[in-house]
Amino acid sequence: SLLDRQIARHWRDKAFARVKGVTGKPARKVAVVGNCQSFGYAFALKLFDPALVVDRYALVAPSYTDLKTLRGALADYDIVFSQDFGPKILRDNATSDALYADLPGVIRLPTVNFYGFHPDTIHLLDPTKGYRYILGPAGVYHSALALFGHIKGFSVEQTEALFSHEAFAFVGYLDVWPSAIEEVLRAGQAASMKLDSAVA
Template sequence: MLSQIEKQILKSWIQYAVEPRIAKVTGRKIRTTGPRIAVMGNCQAFGLAYAMKVMDPSATVHHYSAIGHSRFADLDLLAKTLDTYDYIFSHEFPAGHLRGDGDSSALREKLPRVTRTPPIVFAAFHPDLIYVSDQKGGFIFGPLGPYHSALGLFGWRAGLSLDETRALFNENVFSTVGYLDMWDEAARRFLATAQDECGIDFSTDLMKWARKGAFMYSVVHPTSYVLFDVAKRMWEKVGLKPPATDYSYYYIHDLARSEIFPIYPAVAKIFGVQGGYLFKIQNHHLANDVGDFLTLPQYLEACFRSYEKAGADNVVNSRVEAWIADENTKTLLIGLARENLRKGMTPTV
């Protein structure tokens, strides 16, 4: 079975080399008379590509996913294919997605005109979201795929019951572990990464997104209007002029099909948005099914099952390990959990 990159490479060569010849013979007019644009990268790349297509419907815009593994395509074939485009935008990606060796740095060596695109990573709305790995460095998947709760994992590691763990999800605990004071650091990291990797100052854009409310579905999944603004900035960087477009009329919230981590009420209160404990399970087939959600008790119960299945020695996260290793922190969190439980402070949704 072909990977997404391999399917896109095949499609690209058909559109680039075959269809114009057929059109010349048949007299058919080709609508995509504008520039050829390739967008390669992580889960955010599709939204960027879609935004660029909206900005110039005459353009040929192709999305290349740096997620998953290619069976046949190597770096040379990818570079040769991308070289047929007028503009190439790419996130950073590690080796392993292509056959043989080859990461984003190697791609830029072969194609220096590749424009680096900043990843949108912003943790202030979801400070409890973590990734959990096994001893080999692979991801441990739970009910929300790779998205885990640090407090949930701590509760399991510390031997708390499900009810005691649920009692950790209160403002006094969030304040203790620093969850209510994350904005400045999240903003600093995002702006610094964009400046260092791409030479772009997104401070004005960040203020605009903040005025609209919660602009992230998770730490790494922004809303579509964020990706539209990033697409405009990338066009400006390469000398393209973004037209005035009411992008909101053409929104596709692609990343909303994936897992959505809730914004906890005490965190939401800081930003003036609606909070809760409703966890959305990924569903990329909305045409067939509306999908499903988990309450906080359901989510924690499913997480505990996944940790039990993996085994204590195979569930690793540096933040939780630090909490467990610090006896004062561990004792304080356990005490707060039990005190909150006695007071009936066990949220659900």
């Protein structure tokens, strides 16, 4: 997984003692732990301060890394940011709560999933392959309506017919906007960030 590769890179870089700033002083090291949004967070931090060394620990699929290994790598950073994550990512099923307990200085970042824009989007996991994401034409993203059509044995034409205003209204897709805003605000509050001005 991406996480396993970053752990290996970290230990390699530590062994070769990289990380020297332009002045010869050790640069401040920042780790960003999280899902696909961690790339954007890491990039933004680098834009704010180009002298930072920012490493991304992507938690996007089950990995061979356990909490002890992740914690050991993150302990070498000056600042650690992390999004919340659940079980089935780390080998020992540890969650972000365990990471926060072990590294109390971790700064929480919100996971922003605004499903008001894409209420039909789902992720599919394969239990026969360690709950790894099932990849399709759009990567890890799939359509709940397309899956429903497949499970029910619908033809392509019948499945396409599900993508209508009437079907969206019937399954509640047209009503998710308010709850999607509430979820973004809740995610911000959980990370001690006020996001009220970021949503309309």
